[in-house]
Amino acid sequence: xxxxxxxxxxxxxxxxxxDIQLIFETAxxxxxxxxxxxxxxxxxxxxxxxxxxxxxxTRTRLSFELAEKRLSAxxxxxxASTSSVKKGETLLDTVNNILAMKVDMVVMRHASPGAPHxxxxxxxxxxxxxxxxxxxxxxxxxxxxxxxxxKLGEVAGKKIAIIGDILHSRVALSxxxxxxxLGAKVMVCGPPTLLPKFISHTGVLVETDVKKALAxxxxxxxxxxxxxxxxxxxxxxxxxxxxxxxxxxxxxDALKKPIVLMHPGPINRGVExxxxxxxxxxxxxxxxxxxxxxxRMAVLYLLxxxxx
Amino acid sequence: xxxxLILDSDLLDITLSRLCQQLIENHGDFENSVILxxxxxxxxxxxxxxxxxxKLTRKEVPLGYLDATFHRDDFRRREIPAKASEVRIPFIIExxxxxxxxxxxFTGRTVxxxxxxxxAFGRPAKVELLVLIDRRHTRDLPIAPDYVGKTVxxxxxxxxxxxxxxxGHEQNKIWLIYNxx
Numbered sequence: 001x002x003x004x005x006x007x008x009x010x011x012x013x014x015x016x017x018x019d020i021q022l023i024f025e026t027a028x029x030x031x032x033x034x035x036x037x038x039x040x041x042x043x044x045x046x047x048x049x050x051x052x053x054x055x056x057x058t059r060t061r062l063s064f065e066l067a068e069k070r071l072s073a074x075x076x077x078x079x080a081s082t083s084s085v086k087k088g089e090t091l092l093d094t095v096n097n098i099l100a101m102k103v104d105m106v107v108m109r110h111a112s113p114g115a116p117h118x119x120x121x122x123x124x125x126x127x128x129x130x131x132x133x134x135x136x137x138x139x140x141x142x143x144x145x146x147x148x149x150x151k152l153g154e155v156a157g158k159k160i161a162i163i164g165d166i167l168h169s170r171v172a173l174s175x176x177x178x179x180x181x182l183g184a185k186v187m188v189c190g191p192p193t194l195l196p197k198f199i200s201h202t203g204v205l206v207e208t209d210v211k212k213a214l215a216x217x218x219x220x221x222x223x224x225x226x227x228x229x230x231x232x233x234x235x236x237x238x239x240x241x242x243x244x245x246x247x248x249x250x251x252x253d254a255l256k257k258p259i260v261l262m263h264p265g266p267i268n269r270g271v272e273x274x275x276x277x278x279x280x281x282x283x284x285x286x287x288x289x290x291x292x293x294x295x296r297m298a299v300l301y302l303l304x305x306x307x308x
Numbered sequence: 309x310x311x312x313l314i315l316d317s318d319l320l321d322i323t324l325s326r327l328c329q330q331l332i333e334n335h336g337d338f339e340n341s342v343i344l345x346x347x348x349x350x351x352x353x354x355x356x357x358x359x360x361x362x363k364l365t366r367k368e369v370p371l372g373y374l375d376a377t378f379h380r381d382d383f384r385r386r387e388i389p390a391k392a393s394e395v396r397i398p399f400i401i402e403x404x405x406x407x408x409x410x411x412x413x414f415t416g417r418t419v420x421x422x423x424x425x426x427x428a429f430g431r432p433a434k435v436e437l438l439v440l441i442d443r444r445h446t447r448d449l450p451i452a453p454d455y456v457g458k459t460v461x462x463x464x465x466x467x468x469x470x471x472x473x474x475x476g477h478e479q480n481k482i483w484l485i486y487n488x489x
Binding site: 002003025026029032033036037038040041042043044046047301302304305 | 383391392395430
């Protein structure tokens with residue numbers, strides 16, 4: 001039936017392939033709404049959503065906020081850096097205080113893996129995980145897979161290489177789950193120090209040569225080096241990383257095949273992607289951003305939609 | 309559960325022809341008029357009427373599909389969120405005379421939502437409503453059709469079932485479904 005199997009979107013791991021298809025079909029109609037002269041529908045007009053961000057974000061937060069506003073929801077924003085969290089309030093207390101003001105849904109980003117899962121056991125409101133540490137970032141994976149579906153017709157059977165800092169990336173893990181559920185073949189590629197030890201247990205191929213990965217794949221999803229999460233040195237220097245793992249337009253053109261280049265942003269130009277590659281016709285990076293709003297509208301609509 | 313035939317294939321054809329004549333009476337050669345079928349089931353009817361009108365007027369009659377799902381007032385009140393269908397409006401409705409087409413008029417709530425959804429595309433000069441079956445005594449809102457195929461007295465517990473060939477049925481048939489008491 002056309003209803004999500006879960007009350008929260010905590011991760012891709014615990015939703016089904018049918019859920020993902022339903023989100024895609026719903027996003028199709030919202031994408032249409034976003035191209036109209038009046039880009040707004042009144043569906044969530046009696047709902048209040050709190051965006052609680054304990055970690056920095058530009059794209060995700062803006063994208064969620066726009067999605068909420070396009071659905072006519074009331075929106076309150078909260079960022080940890082300017083709040084009482086600094087005074088020592090616990091996560092549950094903070095959220096319960098926000099919910100006491102009659103908030104129906106929570107969109108949360110937190111540096112600790114599992115924070116939204118913990119919250120979901122203690123509060124009644126629907127929770128959307130907007131990234132929890134190095135664990136999952138479900139809406140990003142959904143919009144990545146949706147962009148692949150849009151560009152290549154379908155996800156099943158396609159070969160997708162995720163290249164870069166896999167170890168610290170929540171995007172990588174959510175992408176692996178989403179793509180595998182949709183029947184794609186997934187490869188991860190990066191320096192051995194940035195590949196999690198048991199990543200092959202998820203059923204992905206593992207490659208350390210970026211040229212081989214590019215030759216194999218239909219889609220290259222390139223990730224940023226997450227320096228803010230690296231307490232020790234995983235590679236000698238950014239310059240060396242860029243020399244061995246950076247992707248430029250010459251490499252893409254030399255493949256002599258169509259390739260779709262994706263990046264969840266923010267890009268560090270000149271490190272994982274050169275400017276000419278990021279701006280080339282291979283790249284769908286801005287389409288991803290556009291699709292992000294439609295996907296998040298679909299998720300919020302479907303989660304809010306079923307009567308409690 | 310019992311079924312009673314309200315309209316059979318021949319009668320439906322006559323009814324639709326009459327509706328088309330009435331439309332031509334009011335809209336002439338459709339120079340400033342457009343037809344909007346309501347998703348999901350009104351579009352089948354809109355397509356039939358559209359085809360007939362083009363034949364009768366020998367003019368291009370603009371046809372679009374409107375979906376009102378996101379404008380419904382029962383969101384969060386039903387178990388499963390309603391699924392939206394395609395909206396296809398390949399023309400400008402600003403200052404046009406719009407004819408909304410649906411198969412059955414029941415509570416009027418869908419039409420209310422459709423009016424809302426339509427406004428997002430512009431301000432029409434005039435809006436009219438054409439329905440194949442007008443169910444009397446079941447309206448929740450002050451909404452009345454301008455063109456009616458057939459008016460039927462029904463109870464809220466009864467259902468009207470529209471079977472069209474275009475929807476994959478063998479024959480065009482309209483049924484009233486009711487519980488035997």
